[in-house]
Amino acid sequence: MAKETEIKLRASRETLLALREHPLLKKRNKSGWASHELFNQYYDSPDRALARARVALRLRRDGEQVIQTLKSRGQSVAGLSERNEWDWHLDKAKLDLKKLTDDCWPAELAELDKKTLKPIFSTDFVREKAEIAWGRGKAKVVIEAALDLGQVEAGKRAEEICELELELRQGEPEALLELAIELAADLPLMPCDISKAERGYRLYDAEGYGLNLPAPVLDASMPLDDAVPALGWQLLGNSQRLAEQYRFNGHWKLLNDWLAQLIELRALLGSLGQAAPRASSRELRELLDALIGDWRPRLEAGQDDEAIRQAAPAEFAAELGRTRWGLFSLKASQWLLQRGWTVGRNARGDRQGAAELGKWLMHLLAEEAKALQLPRYQRQPEDLVEQSPRMERLLVWLHLARGVLLELPETDRLYGELAKLHELARQPLTDEARQLRAEQAHIVWTLKAWKLLEK
Numbered sequence: 394m395a396k397e398t399e400i401k402l403r404a405s406r407e408t409l410l411a412l413r414e415h416p417l418l419k420k421r422n423k424s425g426w427a428s429h430e431l432f433n434q435y436y437d438s439p440d441r442a443l444a445r446a447r448v449a450l451r452l453r454r455d456g457e458q459v460i461q462t463l464k465s466r467g468q469s470v471a472g473l474s475e476r477n478e479w480d481w482h483l484d485k486a487k488l489d490l491k492k493l494t495d496d497c498w499p500a501e502l503a504e505l506d507k508k509t510l511k512p513i514f515s516t517d518f519v520r521e522k523a524e525i526a527w528g529r530g531k532a533k534v535v536i537e538a539a540l541d542l543g544q545v546e547a548g549k550r551a552e553e554i555c556e557l558e559l560e561l562r563q564g565e566p567e568a569l570l571e572l573a574i575e576l577a578a579d580l581p582l583m584p585c586d587i588s589k590a591e592r593g594y595r596l597y598d599a600e601g602y603g604l605n606l607p608a609p610v611l612d613a614s615m616p617l618d619d620a621v622p623a624l625g626w627q628l629l630g631n632s633q634r635l636a637e638q639y640r641f642n643g644h645w646k647l648l649n650d651w652l653a654q655l656i657e658l659r660a661l662l663g664s665l666g667q668a669a670p671r672a673s674s675r676e677l678r679e680l681l682d683a684l685i686g687d688w689r690p691r692l693e694a695g696q697d698d699e700a701i702r703q704a705a706p707a708e709f710a711a712e713l714g715r716t717r718w719g720l721f722s723l724k725a726s727q728w729l730l731q732r733g734w735t736v737g738r739n740a741r742g743d744r745q746g747a748a749e750l751g752k753w754l755m756h757l758l759a760e761e762a763k764a765l766q767l768p769r770y771q772r773q774p775e776d777l778v779e780q781s782p783r784m785e786r787l788l789v790w791l792h793l794a795r796g797v798l799l800e801l802p803e804t805d806r807l808y809g810e811l812a813k814l815h816e817l818a819r820q821p822l823t824d825e826a827r828q829l830r831a832e833q834a835h836i837v838w839t840l841k842a843w844k845l846l847e848k
Contacts, residue, residue, distance in 0.1 A: 398560070398561040429455055435449065444594050521540040578720060668734065
């Protein structure tokens with residue numbers, strides 16, 4: 394068994410050609426590029442039990458070699474993935490079920506009749522690979538770079554494979570992100586949290602693709618410093634999957650959900666106070682502000698304009714054709730992996746980072762609720778939009794960490810009513826909207842939970 398640590402980056406054909414000649418890769422290329430034609434057949438049961446268990450089983454033909462591979466459930470966020478992998482070299486292109494023993498086969502599939510496994514889809518592509526190596530401090534880094542071009546086929550459906558894979562052979566995972574960031578600064582590379590196997594399953598059954606990562610398990614007693622990466626990885630990973638799925642099918646709701654993840658991530662960064670000095674997150678906030686600033690007005694206008702919705706897929710494709718989205722995603726991954734919010738933190742910031750999440754969060758919500766001054770906006774509802782960032786900071790925590798708010802009654806209702814107020818604040822101002830804002834501000838202000846926060 395080996396542990397596979399890699400990052401996948403979606404690219405265009407033009408970008409693949411440019412990567413082959415990129416100065417950084419040319420300088421660190423220790424082996425030259427070698428080309429292989431790979432034919433891969435994936436297997437599953439008729440009810441796709443392996444897919445539900447997040448297990449991939451394939452046969453690969455690489456020249457004269459036939460390799461059976463089992464990849465287990467792993468962690469994959471923002472294109473950076475870690476999972477266990479077992480390989481067996483076979484004499485012929487036929488599954489050897491005897492290799493799938495309890496040492497590698499998931500316990501949850503113990504009752505599955507392996508004889509029911511059948512071909513589901515194929516991924517056939519040409520891979521150009523090279524060994525990229527350099528010194529990182531006193532340590533050596535070795536990464537296999539692979540330029541993959543081909544297609545996934547499931548029945549009569551097909552999708553192009555065009556991506557860069559960077560697989561860690563020696564060194565720390567941070568080195569993968571550092572290399573990817575340097576490349577993404579020059580070329581449009583989109584971190585892609587979807588494997589070739591997932592793409593095959595998506596073609597086989599469009600409803601089988603999961604858009605959201607599992608919610609992190611938060612506890613009121615855990616340190617704030619542990620909650621930040623848990624929530625950050627979820628929001629970033631969800632945004633990646635939504636971006637990929639919107640690129641794939643162009644459904645308007647997915648684009649709105651993508652933007653919502655970015656808004657929540659921005660609100661999270663803005664809520665951390667001295668636990669995350671502003672200098673430590675400045676670059677991420679600026680990148681997020683640029684993305685949100687460009688896309689939010691389009692989506693708000695598109696709610697009532699079919700022409701804007703129809704034009705959005707081409708505009709999003711143009712976004713992915715620039716370096717901005719990929720570079721933000723990679724830098725956010727690096728920031729989370731390296732716990733970048735702790736850089737340059739003073740002693741008070743360290744104490745906040747170590748504080749129990751439940752106590753810190755109640756203090757934050759109380760401060761934000763008092764500063765919102767809802768009675769003022771019942772009288773002056775036309776000015777409520779200026780409080781949009783503050784409401785977003787409240788909403789992100791009420792949404793993602795409501796389970797730790799043990800002292801706050803009816804948190805679901807508070808979240809729902811505050812979300813309505815935020816939505817009204819973002820809508821164009823009319824006489825009717827002014828009245829609705831005032832009424833909704835009064836509703837939130839009279840909630841039991843709000844009164845408790847304002848004490």
